[in-house]
Amino acid sequence: MTRHLLSSADLSRRDVETILDTAASMHDVQRREVKKLPTLRGRTIINFFFEDSTRTRSSFEIAGKWMSADTINLSAKGSSTSKGESLRDSVQTINAMAVDALVIRHNQSGACRQVAGWVAASVINAGDGTHEHPTQALLDAYTLRSRIGALDGTHVAIVGDLTHSRVFRSNVITLRTLGARVTVVAPPTLMPAGIAAWSQRDGFETSWDLDAVLADDPPDAVMMLRVQRERMSGGFFPTAREYTVGYGLTRPRLATLLASRPDAVVMHPGPMNRGLEISADAAESGASIILDQVSGGLAVRMAVLYHLLAGEESE
Amino acid sequence: MSALLITGARGQLGEPSDVLIRDGVIAEIGRITDAPSDTARIDAAGLDLLPGFVDLHTHLREPGREDAETIASGSAAAAAGGFTAVLAMANTTPATDTAEAAELLYDRGRTVGLVDVQPIGAVTKSLAGQELAELGLMARSRARVRIFSDDGHCVHDARVMRRALEYVKPFDGVISQHAQDPALAGGAACCHEGELSGRLGLPGWPGVAESVIVARDVQLARHTGSRVHIAHISTAESVEILRWAKDRGILVTAEVTPHHLALDTELVRNYDPTFKVNPPLRPSEDQEALRAALADGTIDAVATDHAPHARHDKEHTFEAAAFGMLGLESAFAVVHDLMVRTGRMTMGDLSQRMSRNPAAIAGLSDHGCAIVAGAPANLVLVDPDRTITIDASESNSLSRNNPWHAMSFTGAVHATILRGRLTAIDGKVQQ
Numbered sequence: 001m002t003r004h005l006l007s008s009a010d011l012s013r014r015d016v017e018t019i020l021d022t023a024a025s026m027h028d029v030q031r032r033e034v035k036k037l038p039t040l041r042g043r044t045i046i047n048f049f050f051e052d053s054t055r056t057r058s059s060f061e062i063a064g065k066w067m068s069a070d071t072i073n074l075s076a077k078g079s080s081t082s083k084g085e086s087l088r089d090s091v092q093t094i095n096a097m098a099v100d101a102l103v104i105r106h107n108q109s110g111a112c113r114q115v116a117g118w119v120a121a122s123v124i125n126a127g128d129g130t131h132e133h134p135t136q137a138l139l140d141a142y143t144l145r146s147r148i149g150a151l152d153g154t155h156v157a158i159v160g161d162l163t164h165s166r167v168f169r170s171n172v173i174t175l176r177t178l179g180a181r182v183t184v185v186a187p188p189t190l191m192p193a194g195i196a197a198w199s200q201r202d203g204f205e206t207s208w209d210l211d212a213v214l215a216d217d218p219p220d221a222v223m224m225l226r227v228q229r230e231r232m233s234g235g236f237f238p239t240a241r242e243y244t245v246g247y248g249l250t251r252p253r254l255a256t257l258l259a260s261r262p263d264a265v266v267m268h269p270g271p272m273n274r275g276l277e278i279s280a281d282a283a284e285s286g287a288s289i290i291l292d293q294v295s296g297g298l299a300v301r302m303a304v305l306y307h308l309l310a311g312e313e314s315e
Numbered sequence: 316m317s318a319l320l321i322t323g324a325r326g327q328l329g330e331p332s333d334v335l336i337r338d339g340v341i342a343e344i345g346r347i348t349d350a351p352s353d354t355a356r357i358d359a360a361g362l363d364l365l366p367g368f369v370d371l372h373t374h375l376r377e378p379g380r381e382d383a384e385t386i387a388s389g390s391a392a393a394a395a396g397g398f399t400a401v402l403a404m405a406n407t408t409p410a411t412d413t414a415e416a417a418e419l420l421y422d423r424g425r426t427v428g429l430v431d432v433q434p435i436g437a438v439t440k441s442l443a444g445q446e447l448a449e450l451g452l453m454a455r456s457r458a459r460v461r462i463f464s465d466d467g468h469c470v471h472d473a474r475v476m477r478r479a480l481e482y483v484k485p486f487d488g489v490i491s492q493h494a495q496d497p498a499l500a501g502g503a504a505c506c507h508e509g510e511l512s513g514r515l516g517l518p519g520w521p522g523v524a525e526s527v528i529v530a531r532d533v534q535l536a537r538h539t540g541s542r543v544h545i546a547h548i549s550t551a552e553s554v555e556i557l558r559w560a561k562d563r564g565i566l567v568t569a570e571v572t573p574h575h576l577a578l579d580t581e582l583v584r585n586y587d588p589t590f591k592v593n594p595p596l597r598p599s600e601d602q603e604a605l606r607a608a609l610a611d612g613t614i615d616a617v618a619t620d621h622a623p624h625a626r627h628d629k630e631h632t633f634e635a636a637a638f639g640m641l642g643l644e645s646a647f648a649v650v651h652d653l654m655v656r657t658g659r660m661t662m663g664d665l666s667q668r669m670s671r672n673p674a675a676i677a678g679l680s681d682h683g684c685a686i687v688a689g690a691p692a693n694l695v696l697v698d699p700d701r702t703i704t705i706d707a708s709e710s711n712s713l714s715r716n717n718p719w720h721a722m723s724f725t726g727a728v729h730a731t732i733l734r735g736r737l738t739a740i741d742g743k744v745q746q
Contacts, residue, residue: 108632110586131516194510
């Protein structure tokens with residue numbers, strides 16, 4: 001397996017399957033009364049978050065602690081255009097402390113890849129700007145697999161603000177790696193540049209019409225992405241109302257899907273904008289596996305830490 | 316004053332010839348056997364003698380960012396690169412938007428004495444895009460400013476651009492436009508918008524952000540009958556418009572940088588800010604259009620957009636890092652390797668694009684001249700057969716943001732001569 005996890009593309013199908021299998025056994029640990037495993041005793045993991053995050057950071061922190069690693073959380077303001085300490089300075093200070101892994105969340109794309117070039121530690125991308133979020137894609141695959149089995153030929157629709165979504169970018173890679181079919185749905189203004197050539201090259205479908213996708217090729221899973229209300233000021237779409245009418249997972253829309261695919265599931269990486277991209281009914285329906293995503297996150301992050309840190313000794 | 320004898324040079328001289336330089340001018344060309352024995356000599360066997368290069372687009376960073384470059388260090392890089400004149404962009408701190416600022420730059424350049432530093436004046440006060448800077452006073456100054464540019468920023472207000480074009484007509488001024496619609500190239504934009512930027516999650520700007528301004532400005536140039544110059548043209552669509560405009564006799568010229576000719580947007584794939592530049596590196600289709608247009612003369616000149624940056628301004632995330640890359644020392648090697656060695660242009664074409672045309676656009680009568688007796692001795696000797704490998708650590712520039720590091724090119728500058736004085740030999744500056 002790779003030393004760093006910077007992009008979902010770093011993982012082969014075998015890597016992903018190994019991580020998901022490990023996650024399944026880690027999930028069992030979560031159900032024990034005493035949750036500690038000695039696996040990473042003596043290892044130091046720093047969660048270096050340049051951007052606010054509650055769930056991802058606590059998930060990585062608990063994952064490390066349950067495997068007996070020493071975990072430390074650091075947060076810093078994104079270096080954006082500020083003149084002060086450069087990104088390189090910030091991480092080289094950490095590097096000097098000889099840590100084993102750096103889990104990095106940054107508000108700018110590519111930050112983790114740059115850091116990986118400067119430090120000796122394993123770097124794990126916990127979300128970089130609008131680029132990728134590989135552990136999110138792994139936990140989504142894990143949750144999906146737990147619910148519906150192997151993903152070969154499974155049809156997943158990813159709906160929402162694709163342009164600004166690192167969840168979409170990692171998910172499309174991991175889902176394709178596992179043999180799933182993927183259709184991404186968004187208004188043209190929220191489709192990333194070059195999506196036509198990109199989707200062709202990477203073998204996924206694109207659509208501007210959610211209803212057509214639900215009717216013509218009903219997906220086994222619908223992954224709704226968060227749409228930031230601020231996007232309206234950028235002219236990406238006119239109003240929240242119009243967005244919901246076109247692309248929201250409303251109760252009638254979910255009913256349409258379940259009529260043709262009774263086992264279809266609803267996913268959302270959170271945090272949700274209830275009433276905008278997903279209705280409360282849809283989020284809390286029997287089809288929703290949104291809370292499973294959260295609990296799966298911990299097991300997947302334990303598995304990732306295990307393979308990147310404990311795994312290296314045996315190689 | 317001292318004399319210099321160049322022996323056996325090729326170039327536009329027909330047969331290999333000797334060139335005797337005395338008192339800063341070419342005194343004699345031919346087979347020269349009667350020069351005094353103590354005359355300094357350069358053996359130019361196998362070398363081409365060309366008019367010194369003229370760069371229409373150099374950032375010297377002084378005043379304001381002397382940690383990145385100074386007039387002295389930038390002049391040294393220019394001399395090493397075969398340049399005898401550089402047009403210094405106005406986006407210093409403070410900006411070159413007054414006659415006094417222009418004269419300061421001009422005088423310091425002359426004091427350093429390695430290259431003629433010719434200031435470009437700001438179009439608008441503080442490059443703010445609102446009110447015209449004192450264009451006339453800069454033109455009348457000792458620096459005789461002829462090119463005006465807000466480079467770094469587009470003169471995006473059509474009314475301001477129109478007035479500027481009209482206003483510079485009496486002194487044959489030209490507006491060098493950084494063609495980039497700020498509404499289409501948002502504040503966070505940092506690379507070419509396309510499939511790669513989509514995958515990388517980087518905010519980009521599309522080629523059309525450039526071509527819409529090129530289209531507008533050639534129309535304004537036609538309307539006003541004034542000269543407009545398109546700085547660092549980077550897209551196939553802009554080239555198409557340029558060709559259309561030239562066919563109609565509109566007074567438009569354009570420059571292209573070595574990096575837009577040679578480097579592909581794919582280089583940003585690993586988020587290395589060395590390759591972050593404005594305009595951004597474009598896809599191969601654009602590069603091919605630029606090469607074709609440079610070869611057929613649609614694009615008039617090569618300009619470096621030499622943009623030195625201190626390390627701490629580049630060692631950020633891709634989005635936060637500064638725009639720009641070095642170019643003066645490598646320009647000839649890159650253009651020669653890419654355009655002449657491949658047979659797309661002759662050495663004469665290269666000389667026209669790197670000396671004569673830029674000198675004409677800038678109104679520099681002492682540069683880009685034909686090599687004849689009586690002409691000012693602003694010259695460069697190049698070795699078309701020597702292969703060099705660029706090493707970012709070896710530069711006369713104070714900065715190291717060099718996109719050409721470890722690349723090899725065939726074609727090297729051997730010596731540069733400014734008004735008869737040797738300013739550089741094999742990259743070593745002669746103080």
